[in-house]
Amino acid sequence: MGVTKKDHFTEQQNKISAIAKALGHPARVAIIEYLLRVNTCICSDIVDELPLAQSTISQHLKELKNAGLIKGNIEGTSICYCIDESTFAVLKQYFANIILSVNDQKCC
Template identity: 70%
Template sequence: MGATKTEHFTDKQNQIATIAKALGHPARIAIIEYLMKVNACICGDIVNELPLAQPTVSQHLKELKNAGIIKGNIEGNAICYCIDEKTIEILNTYFFHIVQSVSKNKCC
């Protein structure tokens, strides 16, 4: 035991959980905010912006990429990262439905 029982849940539930989980770390939120701030693909000076070592940042970027939250384009020996709106939109749409549904049926 200890491993998440993903097989017991729907694909959609797992999809939302995977994206949310990838955003469930302040360093990864900070990366997203930085990518937003610079308004473009950034050729990896993310390490200089974060209070974390390069391998740690690289690992966080990998997780964001695996979850489809960012894209990485190779440009020479550097890599340009940028946010993949489509994935954030999936989350946004999902949570919007929750807010709508809940505010329509107040109980507590």
């Protein structure tokens, strides 16, 4: 039915999957990597960087922002985007914990 039964899962499961989903598209990963490379905050010369229309980039930015992966600050007529480190820290911690709790011996 294409509709996810979110209410059956824990808040953390929904949160993690929402963040992961936002990274579940190569264009959005490319945007993140571009933001990392240019270091300082950017508006949308991302449009010049990626082979996608302005409206498409804008949508991707919206999803990244909703997931908390980037921040956006209005600066005159443009908007300055940058990485929101804290959300990436959540992910890093989550996967670090997974690796810690995996028991190699008890695998098939």
